[in-house]
C-alpha cells in the first residue's frame with residue numbers, strides 16, 4: 319500500500335460540530351413549523367369554508383392563490399392536521415399535483431387513503447372512481463381533497479374529473495370538498511369549463527408578507543434553529559428585507575438565513591455578519607438565468623404537448639422572438655402556414671405556457687409586432 323504517513327490530510331477530523339446551526343432540519347424544505355405566524359385570519363377563513371363538512375353539509379370549495387412563499391402550503395397542512403383530530407366523518411387528503419399529475423394518480427392516492435384494495439389487473443379510471451364512491455358510502459365519510467399546485471393537472475388538461483367529483487354529491491350521495499391551491503392567480507380561467515361551473519370555487523388570496531411579518535418569521539426560525547448569540551437583529555432584518563423584495567417570500571428569507579449561517583460557519587466566524595448575507599443574496603440573484611430555469615422546468619413538467627407545440631416551445635427555449643422570426647424558425651422545421659402556427663401559439667398562450675407582448679409602435683404603426691416568449695412556470 320502507499321505511504322500514507324507523509325501525505326497531507328484530506329479530511330479534517332478535529333471538529334465536526336456546527337458552531338452556528340444547531341438544528342439544520344428546521345431549514346429543510348419539507349420542515350413544517352407547528353404554527354403559521356401572522357396567518358390566523360387566513361386559516362380561520364379557510365377552516366370556516368370546510369367546517370360544514372364536519373356537520374354533514376357541503377363544503378365551500380376554494381381556490382387559494384398568492385405569490386410563492388406566502389404560506390399557502392404550510393397553512394393548509396396545519397388546517398388538515400386539526401381537521402384530522404376534529405372529525406372522523408371527513409377524510410382529508412392532501413395531494414401535490416406535481417407528484418400526482420393525472421386523474422388516475424389522484425384516484426389511486428384517494429384509494430390508498432381509504433385503504434381500498436384494488437385488483438392487480440389495470441382498472442379504468444372510472445372503475446376506480448366507482449370503488450371510491452362505494453367505499454365512501456360504506457365507511458360513511460366525506461372527502462376533503464386538497465389539490466396543491468393545481469397548475470400541474472390544469473396544464474396537462476387532466477382536470478375534468480373535478481366535474482364528476484363535484485357532481486357525485488348530488489348524483490351519488492358521496493360528498494367531496496375541494497380546495498385547490500396555486501401561485502397563479504388566473505389559473506381558474508384555464509380550468510375545465512364544466513368543472514369550474516360546478517365547483518363554484520370561492521377565490522381567496524394570501525397577501526404577500528410585509529417586512530415586519532417576515533422579520534417575525536425569520537426571528538422565530540433563528541431562535542429555534544441557531545445557536546444563541548450567533549446572530550443579531552440586523553441579520554434578521556437583512557434576511558426579511560431580501561424576502562420582501564421577492565414578493566414577500568418567506569421561503570426565500572429563511573433560505574438566505576440558512577445559507578448565511580453555513581457561510582459564516584465555513585469562515586469560522588463566531589456569528590453571522592452582514593457580509594455573509596450580502597454574499598448569499600448575490601448568489602441567489604445569480605442563480606441560473608430565467609431562461610435556464612424555464613428550460614429545466616419545462617423538461618421536468620412533461621407537459622402534454624403535441625409535436626407542433628413541442629417544436630414551438632423548443633424554439634422559444636432559446637429566448638423570445640418576434641412573430642416573423644418565429645414563423646420562419648418554425649417553417650424551417652415543419653410545413654405549416656402562418657395561420658396554423660398562430661393557432662398553435664394561441665392555444666399555448668391560453669394554457670399559460672407562452673406569453674406575447676406588442677412592441678411599442680413608435681411613429682410607425684406598421685412596425686408594430688408581437689413578441690413571443692415562454693411564460694415563466696412557477697415563481698421562486
Ligand SMILES: Nc1ncnc2c1ncn2[C@@H]1O[C@H](COP(=O)(O)OP(=O)(O)OP(=O)(O)O)[C@@H](O)[C@H]1O
Pocket residue numbers: 347349350351353354355356357384385386387388389390391392393500501535568569572
Ligand atoms: N407564517 C409563517 N410562519 C412560519 N413559517 C412560514 C410562514 N409562512 C411561510 N413559512 C415558511 O416558508 C416556507 C414557504 O411557505 P409555503 O411552502 O407555505 O409557501 P407557498 O405559499 O405554498 O409557496 P408556493 O406557491 O411556492 O408553493 C415554508 O417552508 C414555511 O416554513
Ligand SMILES: [Mg+2]
Pocket residue numbers: 390391392466
Ligand atoms: Mg406551496
